[in-house]
Ligand code: SF4
């Protein structure tokens with residue numbers, strides 16, 4: 001029997017009105033699964049930041065939540081421009097957000113480093129012109 | 142846990158018409174309607190009073206005390222929420238209303254707005270001297286407090302640990318009377334004149350400590366008629382105590398932050414907007430904000446479900462009252478700061494979480510149940526029609542998984558089942574009729 005629960009959400013780029021909805025749904029699921037609240041908080045921050053990245057920079061993305069008895073995984077696969085220099089993007093405070101975005105409180109350069117900080121395992125792959133894939137794992141043990 | 146035992150509302154089944162208005166409005170999906178009667182899932186209710194307000198048939202009753210309960214006290218003190226001052230004519234001064242409370246049977250009346258001003262000063266001190274998590278959240282709306290306990294246990298540490306004005310006022314009022322009259326604390330009853338049923342919960346189970354200094358609540362709407370009658374009897378206008386200070390503005394959205402000097406403070410009214418903000422904070426946003434004043438009611442306490450005056454008019458009156466009596470402080474700032482340093486305002490102890498029950502305590506089983514739930518949800522039309530007795534298709538799927546209802550209650554699922562059943566029936570009937578026909582034709586030959 002498959003021991004995991006999977007649910008996939010679609011996020012559309014530039015849709016700021018719905019930004020945050022997926023993280024809210026993910027949190028609701030984790031609360032119903034009885035996941036400890038400190039872990040929920042880490043997953044919430046990581047998924048919210050990923051969702052915002054998609055809204056700000058990509059065309060669209062599938063965000064999947066995979067929960068097994070031992071870990072939570074968030075997989076974000078976007079269709080978008082890709083990240084030219086991942087190392088640079090991983091630096092604290094680095095951001096390519098436009099002035100408008102920043103004025104709205106988005107893209108303070110918290111994105112990727114903040115996701116990494118809240119993950120136990122973090123993987124990122126990006127192909128220019130195609131898109132970026134994030135794999136965020138938070139362990140339950 | 143004890144506090145699960147009672148909530149601030151009760152549904153009278155006899156009066157309920159099963160119209161589902163309450164079920165649809167409840168922000169936490171705590172109401173179901175089965176066999177034409179509404180019922181409450183206590184662990185989900187956050188005492189917001191939306192259902193009390195919406196029920197046309199008055200089938201949902203708020204939990205407050207009754208006057209007869211107070212006969213056990215030797216001395217009673219009424220502590221009116223500052224909302225009380227906004228429920229009557231513009232020309233009626235707050236001080237006169239305190240006198241009116243004495244006329245209708247309380248031995249004394251004590252102004253709470255002045256304690257609100259003191260609490261504002263204490264809040265400022267706390268903001269200035271504590272690092273800790275940001276934004277800090279106001280704990281004075283018992284509904285928001287409970288919402289955090291149930292849905293956002295992560296944010297309990299953001300609640301500012303400063304005692305509420307009503308507790309500070311009750312403690313002070315009792316202390317003074319104990320000294321003056323030589324009574325013990327138990328002999329004095331402190332009764333809050335409340336705009337909403339939720340306040341009763343913070344008296345019955347105060348969030349951080351074992352006991353509240355208040356002994357009960359009476360709804361503003363309940364004493365309103367007798368106060369109206371009492372007002373004309375108050376003639377000694379010169380003896381009327383002056384009520385003043387910025388605390389008078391506490392019952393409207395922004396009343397708390399108005400007296401804080403920190404710029405990064407925001408005030409929110411309305412349970413759904415509060416939920417949105419709490420979601421944001423949980424996602425790590427709003428770290429630049431220092432203090433968030435949250436009210437479950439859109440217009441804060443002037444819009445509480447147990448008030449009489451139209452909330453917008455009441456709001457206007459509060460603004461007028463503040464203009465008239467607010468500019469002069471009723472507290473001496475330095476003295477309050479000294480009290481703050483002596484922990485006069487501190488709320489000690491931890492607030493416990495009361496998180497929603499998971500689908501199962503065992504994570505593997507919970508995952509399996511979540512998958513089942515998803516399966517059911519995929520079959521449902523997601524139109525939230527409510528005919529099944531649950532407010533949304535999603536809550537219905539939850540209920541099925543928890544064994545609280547069965548899938549047949551969904552009219553769409555039943556129709557589908559019936560369709561496939563009748564499809565089979567039709568086929569079987571056709572098969573049989575073909576058989577009979579051919580035999581009949583055989584026999585004819
Ligand atoms: S609002 Fe709720 S309690 Fe009131 S009659 Fe309708 S179903 Fe019953």
Ligand code: SF4
Pocket residue numbers: 150166167168169170171172181185186187188189190191192193
């Ligand atoms: S008081 Fe509020 S939370 Fe409780 S049942 Fe009524 S509407 Fe729902």
